[in-house]
Amino acid sequence: MKDFSQSIERTTPLSIQSLRALLRTMRPRQWIKNIFVFAAIAFSEERLWYTEPIQLLRVIGAFIAFCIAASAIYLINDLVDIEKDRAHPKKRYRPLAAGLLSPTLATVTAIALIITVFPFAIWIDGDLDFALILAIYVIVQGFLYSFWLKNIVIFDILIIAAGFILRAIAGAAVIDIIITPWLIVCMGLLALFLGIGKRRHELKLLEDGAGNHRRILDEYSIPLLDQMQAIVTASIVMAYSMTAFSAPVAPKEPFPMLMITIPFVVYAIFRYLYLIHQRDGGGAPEDLVLQDRPLALSIVLWGITVLGVLIIFPS
Numbered sequence: 001m002k003d004f005s006q007s008i009e010r011t012t013p014l015s016i017q018s019l020r021a022l023l024r025t026m027r028p029r030q031w032i033k034n035i036f037v038f039a040a041i042a043f044s045e046e047r048l049w050y051t052e053p054i055q056l057l058r059v060i061g062a063f064i065a066f067c068i069a070a071s072a073i074y075l076i077n078d079l080v081d082i083e084k085d086r087a088h089p090k091k092r093y094r095p096l097a098a099g100l101l102s103p104t105l106a107t108v109t110a111i112a113l114i115i116t117v118f119p120f121a122i123w124i125d126g127d128l129d130f131a132l133i134l135a136i137y138v139i140v141q142g143f144l145y146s147f148w149l150k151n152i153v154i155f156d157i158l159i160i161a162a163g164f165i166l167r168a169i170a171g172a173a174v175i176d177i178i179i180t181p182w183l184i185v186c187m188g189l190l191a192l193f194l195g196i197g198k199r200r201h202e203l204k205l206l207e208d209g210a211g212n213h214r215r216i217l218d219e220y221s222i223p224l225l226d227q228m229q230a231i232v233t234a235s236i237v238m239a240y241s242m243t244a245f246s247a248p249v250a251p252k253e254p255f256p257m258l259m260i261t262i263p264f265v266v267y268a269i270f271r272y273l274y275l276i277h278q279r280d281g282g283g284a285p286e287d288l289v290l291q292d293r294p295l296a297l298s299i300v301l302w303g304i305t306v307l308g309v310l311i312i313f314p315s
Contacts, residue, residue, distance in 0.1 A: 007283035018105060021095035025078055025106060026071035032286050034066040036164050036187060037171030040179040042306070043249050049271050055175045061124040062174045065117055067169060074143040075106045080146045089205065090283070114138060133170040137163060138214035153219040157195040165190035182246055186239040193232045197282035199270070200225045204280055233269055240265050250309055252305055255307045271295045 034310065041059050079309075085097035095101035117138075121131040141163050150156045152253045165188045172179040201290055203222055243259035244250075271294055275281035281288050 009232045013184070013214045018101060021101035022105060022109060025101055026074055026109075026289035027074045028067075028071075029286050029290070030074070031067045031070065032289070033164070034063050034070060034167060036167035037066060037174075039168045039183055039187060041175060043180065043183055043243075043247050044175075044177050058174050059082050059171055061120075062171055063131060065121045065124065066137070068117040068120070069138050069142075070115050072110045072117070073138065073146070075110040075113075079106055080104060080112070098164055111268045114142075114244055124161060127175075130174040130246070133166055133173055137166045137170070140166075142196075151216050153216055156216055157192060157199065161188045161191035161196040164188065176259055180243070180247065182239060182243040184234065186243050189232055189236045189239055193229065193236055193269070193272075194282075196225050196229045196232060196284045197276050199286070200229070200276060201280065201282035205283065229273075233273065236269060237262075237266055259301055260309070261305050264305065266300050268295060268298040268302065271298060 007128070038059055041056060044065060066078065069116055074198040078094055081091075082103070083209060084095050085094055088097075091097060096103065096106060118131055122128065123136050124130060140159065145156075145159050149159050165184055167186050168179055168184060199217070203225070234237060241259075241262055244262055245256045247256075247258055250256060250258040270289065271292070272282075272285075275288055275292060275295070281292075289299065
């Protein structure tokens with residue numbers, strides 16, 4: 001009788017346990033990725049983030065819209081991968097794979113989130129530009145990636161990077177400014193760096209059983225991913241340096257002031273590599289940022305330094 005009551009409690013669509021499982025599946029800890037929508041306003045030449053607070057509010061609205069859309073995508077992805085996740089030593093504890101969340105409730109919630117987010121996006125922007133970019137993000141990440149593109153070698157990593165670039169472009173579209181090309185390149189490379197690290201972690205964790213969880217993992221090897229990561233690491237440092245040199249928001253005399261933020265970026269990249277290679281991290285980048293104090297501190301100091309340069313020194 002006890003087992004039966006626990007089963008009912010676990011599968012009742014509107015139980016407290018189901019709602020908690022639903023929130024877990026929406027992965028609020030990963031919403032931090034949507035901070036990329038702030039890139040355009042943070043580095044805007046007009047410094048809109050404090051000269052026009054209404055524009056900052058619009059970007060905050062864009063951040064919320066991407067959190068809603070991302071939550072729907074996570075639900076779709078977990079629905080598609082229920083059986084595969086059950087073969088994974090960590091992902092098998094996800095609510096859908098563990099039977100803690102009804103697939104029906106997850107499906108209805110994903111549909112409701114998608115239906116809700118687009119009117120909200122149009123209301124934020126006042127026209128269709130931001131909503132169109134958000135629609136591309138949902139179609140590519142939620143459907144093309146979940147059902148098809150994640151099974152194509154290399155493309156599976158590139159599509160993840162494209163999602164971050166779309167976030168940055170959307171953040172510029174919602175306030176009608178142009179984002180600098182070097183900043184887009186830098187963010188795309190950073191997303192590639194994180195995606196490659198995630199694939200490496202999966203191979204390391206699953207070893208010979210990697211292909212049983214996801215067939216595409218049989219197409220990769222750790223030496224291949226390490227070589228790809230070395231190329232991307234060097235490219236990130238160069239791309240960020242070019243961003244710091246050319247950013248119109250920062251003063252150029254007596255030297256490009258954002259140059260002083262480069263050491264923080266280099267340290268954060270190297271620290272992340274250390275965590276991947278020496279601590280077997282990388283499976284969940286948001287967890288590394290939240291749990292590793294040196295990495296978190298370097299990111300915080302980078303942010304403080306950028307703000308200090310932008311506030312103290314006129315462009």
